[in-house]
Amino acid sequence: MNNIGRNSFDIGYMDTLAGGDSYLHRLDPRAKLITAFLFIVAVVSFGRYAVFALIPFLVYPAVMISLGGLPYGYLLKKVLVVSPFAIVIGIFNPLMDREIVMQIGGIGISGGWISFASILLRFVLTVSAALIVIALTGFNTVCLALTKLGVPRPFVVQLMFFYRYLFVLTDEAERMVRARSLRTFDAGAMRFKTFVPLIGHLLLRTLDRAERIYLAMRCRGFDGRIPMIRSLRIHFREVAFVTGWAVLFTVLRCYNIPLLLGSLVTEAFR
Amino acid sequence: MSHHIVEAQDLHYTYPDGTRGLSGVSFRISHGESVALVGENGAGKSTLLLHLNGYLAATRGTVRIGDYPLTSKNLHAVRRAVGMVFQNSDDQLFMPTVFDDVAFGPLNLGLSEVEVELRVAQSLETVGAGHLRKRPPYKLSQGEKRSVAIATVLAMSPDILVMDEPTASLDPMSRSRLIELLKTFRHTKIIATHDLDMAADLCERTIVLHQGKVTADGPTIELFRDEGLLHRSSLEKPLRMQKCPVCSSRAD
Ligand SMILES: Nc1ncnc2c1ncn2[C@@H]1O[C@H](COP(=O)(O)OP(=O)(O)OP(=O)(O)O)[C@@H](O)[C@H]1O
Numbered sequence A: 001m002n003n004i005g006r007n008s009f010d011i012g013y014m015d016t017l018a019g020g021d022s023y024l025h026r027l028d029p030r031a032k033l034i035t036a037f038l039f040i041v042a043v044v045s046f047g048r049y050a051v052f053a054l055i056p057f058l059v060y061p062a063v064m065i066s067l068g069g070l071p072y073g074y075l076l077k078k079v080l081v082v083s084p085f086a087i088v089i090g091i092f093n094p095l096m097d098r099e100i101v102m103q104i105g106g107i108g109i110s111g112g113w114i115s116f117a118s119i120l121l122r123f124v125l126t127v128s129a130a131l132i133v134i135a136l137t138g139f140n141t142v143c144l145a146l147t148k149l150g151v152p153r154p155f156v157v158q159l160m161f162f163y164r165y166l167f168v169l170t171d172e173a174e175r176m177v178r179a180r181s182l183r184t185f186d187a188g189a190m191r192f193k194t195f196v197p198l199i200g201h202l203l204l205r206t207l208d209r210a211e212r213i214y215l216a217m218r219c220r221g222f223d224g225r226i227p228m229i230r231s232l233r234i235h236f237r238e239v240a241f242v243t244g245w246a247v248l249f250t251v252l253r254c255y256n257i258p259l260l261l262g263s264l265v266t267e268a269f270r
Numbered sequence B: 001m002s003h004h005i006v007e008a009q010d011l012h013y014t015y016p017d018g019t020r021g022l023s024g025v026s027f028r029i030s031h032g033e034s035v036a037l038v039g040e041n042g043a044g045k046s047t048l049l050l051h052l053n054g055y056l057a058a059t060r061g062t063v064r065i066g067d068y069p070l071t072s073k074n075l076h077a078v079r080r081a082v083g084m085v086f087q088n089s090d091d092q093l094f095m096p097t098v099f100d101d102v103a104f105g106p107l108n109l110g111l112s113e114v115e116v117e118l119r120v121a122q123s124l125e126t127v128g129a130g131h132l133r134k135r136p137p138y139k140l141s142q143g144e145k146r147s148v149a150i151a152t153v154l155a156m157s158p159d160i161l162v163m164d165e166p167t168a169s170l171d172p173m174s175r176s177r178l179i180e181l182l183k184t185f186r187h188t189k190i191i192a193t194h195d196l197d198m199a200a201d202l203c204e205r206t207i208v209l210h211q212g213k214v215t216a217d218g219p220t221i222e223l224f225r226d227e228g229l230l231h232r233s234s235l236e237k238p239l240r241m242q243k244c245p246v247c248s249s250r251a252d
């Protein structure tokens, strides 16, 4: 059975989550955005063989998820859905870089595998940081915050439309798959021959619908501005939030905590 | 107020794939009129309505909204004046929650926060969808979507209301609520529908479309009495104008 009619790719749920009312939800979106940005910069700036130094950074997603009352499982699934990208990017490293740089229990680990692990870890960290901001804020509000932070409006509008288009795309795809599977009785995997025209057809359908949605937006006065009711204001708590995390990220970036802990422990047992 | 006039002059439209949509449609609808647009599936009703807000540009002929022909220059103003409910509500709803969706138009009009809240609440209340305000629109039932789509248009308080099958997929209660609501709407209304009972209820005038042409245009009651015309246009008399089979057989 393939789950006909169950949307395993329910991106809209992110916006539902954003309707929550935790301390983190109420925070000005700009503060959350800047913090996530700093986090991503810190994570990405590590050298290509960094693995253990990155692990303490997991504290940020963990804290945000639990304080914001977000569902771990759902976010994890979303990260997994996009993870093939990271695997594609990183998979050649173990093949190209075979120099042994580390021994664990007598097995030599090549640099390639370490950088592969590093890429995966970074990917999980950065993607979850981005997802968390959206789940705590809502995509449209994130876009609004981006414009307020000086990101050019055409870019933000593109982003907004891309997000909307994802909805349309998954929605249309779901309908087509449902329509197809209700009329194919072997319920097996889709044959390549039916798959290719289906994709082409899907693109045409979504383009058509995207155009009609755009018309609906124009009819209601859309002119590239994102109207929003929630007023934005930076208070002390926003400043404290950003500063607190920024300090932590700097510390984690400059000191390899697992290494320090490790040497402390060995020191103590000597 | 002449700017609520809708006029089509010899509209022709052929879809890019060569399908004939309209072949010479003309009419003039004056301020405050309520007009039903009826015709068989594929007659060209939706195609015609999409010309009224400039989504489709006629291959030949002109559309006038108010005193001016519709051009790309006044498109913006025209779209504000013409509130359009699409045949497919999924095309109309695009924000993450029902509230945001209904608020989208009023916010674009530059209304204050308080006013926006008020308008959203009012429009949702009029279509009986107040309880849906926090839900994501794409997860509603077809009829709920329809009601919300109508609310998004009402919230803009348009001068001219254009609706493509507004009663389709509404339950009987919502349907009669909508009809009552539309009765109170004093502006120009153009309603494409297969619901001839609604047309008889709401619209004093009817335009019959058949294969992209106007085959009749006149008082609703008269047109609906003309069985030949109805038959030629693949239509049937509204139920209330038919003899009731149950009652009449009982009378025998
Ligand atoms: N996007 C399109 N491309 C090509 N042809 C189209 C397109 N949309 C509609 N048509 C054709 O144009 C004609 C008029 O269609 P239209 O949608 O206006 O009918 P309608 O009167 O609204 O019908 P219905 O009552 O089923 O809604 C039909 O023959 C249809 O096949």
Ligand SMILES: [Mg+2]
Pocket: B045, B046, B047, B087, B164
């Ligand atoms: Mg139609």
